Amino acid sequence: MLDVLIAGAGPVGLWLAAELRLHGVEVTVVERRAAPDGRSRAVGMQAGTLDTFATRGLAERFIERGTPVPTGHFGAATTRLDFSTVGAVHPFMLALGQSVTEKVLEEHALAVGARVLRGEEVVSLTQGPDAVETVIRAAGAHRTVRARWVVGCDGTRSAVRQAAGIGFPGQDTTMTGWLADVELDDPPTGPLSATGPAGSLLVAPIGDGVHRLAGLSTATVHRGTGDPLTLEEVREQARALLGRGLGIHNPRWLSRYGNATRQAPRYRAGRVLVAGDAAHMFFPAGGQGMNLGIQDATNLGWKLAATLQGRAPDGLLDSYDAERRPAARAVIHNTRAQLALFAAASPEQIALREVWSAALAEPRTNRQWARRIAGFDDPLPAGTAPGAHPLTGTRLAGLALDVADAPTAHPLMHHGRPLLLDLGGTRTPCSTPGLDCRTVVVNVEASHPVWRDVTAVLIRPDARIAWASTDTDPQRRAADCRAALSTLCR
Structure with a gap:
């Protein structure tokens, strides 16, 4: 019987596996994808995540592969957040594709003794008093695996969360933004943001000569997330907001994403827990999603290990839910506020964006929000x-x-x-x-x-x-x- 079975070999599942192995827990990770995804949903590693990786001696492995970015954004505010004020050893956001982050974390997890099985997915589970029986499908066949604990790190459509009977209430998509990972003939000298009647646009390098463009277009904001995004639409947005097309070509990934916002009402059901996107989802503003999930895993790892090994006092594992749900609620709140700035169209909304941009010019306010976006100062009970x-x-x-x-x-x-x-x-x-x-x-x-x-x-x-x-x-x-x-x- 396994100590812990983790569903999902994204950054959260891999980091949780490594944290459990740090305490000698036997852990297996199953991942539905047969091979790593070369696309990168997350392209920013915040200072708070680098700080966490530094506590395990890993921060430099990411820094040597990424590009430090000293400032960040809050929605479409024109005043940028200054990460040099956050008081961290690495006071910057690291531009780094999620595919690279996953590669480094998988190497680390395997090196410390975790098992990662690809092409395998959880389809159902049944809880008993001492273990969870999990049915796993691989290559068209099914087998049953017993584990003392199961953790769902398997994304917003989490099979583990659903099988455990944990709800996922919230708001459906009402507007969509888009992203384009492309090469540029005429790149900006650094991260760039722009707003105007056409909407908003962010441009940032993500490595290997590729830039990510993320935008919200007033003309297409109500299109479905499944509607194809064309390269010409991206070029039109750049010309409308920047006055130049940036020489956009050779797209690596074009996609739309929505503002669906949901959170599990509990992160634990018996011997099953959820973390990362399986526990929360929100509009991807400020590069907070992966970073929030890494903190979920860091909080859970030592508590679950202590529980398994009989070292945990009463209530320790329950404190995972008590501490991490408020942290996610705070991020949900600020991403909704950021979306309001991105989507500003009426005179009142545009005025709000201008007032907030002026407020961020005040050093104390700027530092407060730089720390929050960087992953510090999340609330604890x-x-x-x-x-x-x-x-x-x-x-x-x-x-x-x-x-x-x-x-x-x-x-x-x-x-x-x-x-x-x-x-x-x-x-x-x-x-x-x-x-x-x-x-x-x-x-x-x-x-x-x-x-x-x-x-x-x-x-x-x-x-x-x-x-x-x-x-x-x-x-x-x-x-x-x-x-x-x-x-x-x-």
């Missing part, structure tokens, strides 16, 4: 502990340390275990009989201003701060630390 430190629940984001071989905390997290940083000058004892958390304890000094007065900080495997203290008494600090640890593992 409010903590119940009185007097919790303001850092509690926030992302570590590679904050600086004064350690020769670890200038940030990222290298200290490659193991995927809870990390206790003792900044108070006295080693904080963390272990206690009956508490098996495999916690790594490190004595450090910290140079970043955010650590001022902090004497100890406990970091979850997903780089969330679980607990921080300003107490200078070692015994009280140790007791508080053990209490915090008991909420992560036992």
Whole structure:
């Protein structure tokens, strides 16, 4: 019997498989496609995702293959978001095709011991008290696989979600945009956005001499997602909004996409969980979809592993749903707002876009939304502990340390275990009989201003701060630390 069966070998399923293997969990990924898809739905890797990959020592593998982009967009606002302000080690969006991301993640998952089986798809499942029986179809034949847990990372039409009886309520498509991956004879010098009576247009390089053009045309906004997109339509939009055709030729992919918006009302049904597009879908504004799913997998991996191995306290796995559904709701909310700016046509709507563009010129507002689009500051349920430190629940984001071989905390997290940083000058004892958390304890000094007065900080495997203290008494600090640890593992 398998420990975990994952449906879907996209970025989310592959990353979840690797995270589970980090804790010694036996995991198999099944993927309906017989071969990787060369097209790239996602072409932007946000700073928050790079930060997550850095905690496992993988960020450079992506950076060496992509193109750093220092700014981003919020809808069709004319003021761009400045990613240099987000406080990350890699303060940029990385232009990188999803096909490349999947290749790197599959290599990583296989290297750490995951199995990836292509040309196989889940068609049904039945839950029992201790396992899930899953029927898998491959090459026209069916077989039954038993697994202790099943995770659906198999997209918006998730067979796992449907078989588990998890709903997917929301809004159907009411308007469509389009994308075109093409070569340009007359490319812009950098990412470009434009708006006007004809609609909106974004242009950005995605590598190998290819640019992605993404637009919303007022003349075609109500066409169906299945209607063919022509190269001439793309050229007309470029000429209308930019005054030049960009020399568009050699299309790699032409497609329409809609604004259908849905979210599962629960991310867990018994021994079945969903993550990524199987749990949420929305208009692809700001390059947030894949990045949100990667954070789903990062949150779920260590919690599911601890549950499998009997190390999880009561309620730990349920916190996956409690934490990730609000994060997705926040993205759904901002993508709807972005679509309103993209589709602005009336004088009132155009005025709204101009007002928002002016608001983003204010540095604090720009930084706030740069961080959110970059994948930081997603909401967590409010903590119940009185007097919790303001850092509690926030992302570590590679904050600086004064350690020769670890200038940030990222290298200290490659193991995927809870990390206790003792900044108070006295080693904080963390272990206690009956508490098996495999916690790594490190004595450090910290140079970043955010650590001022902090004497100890406990970091979850997903780089969330679980607990921080300003107490200078070692015994009280140790007791508080053990209490915090008991909420992560036992």
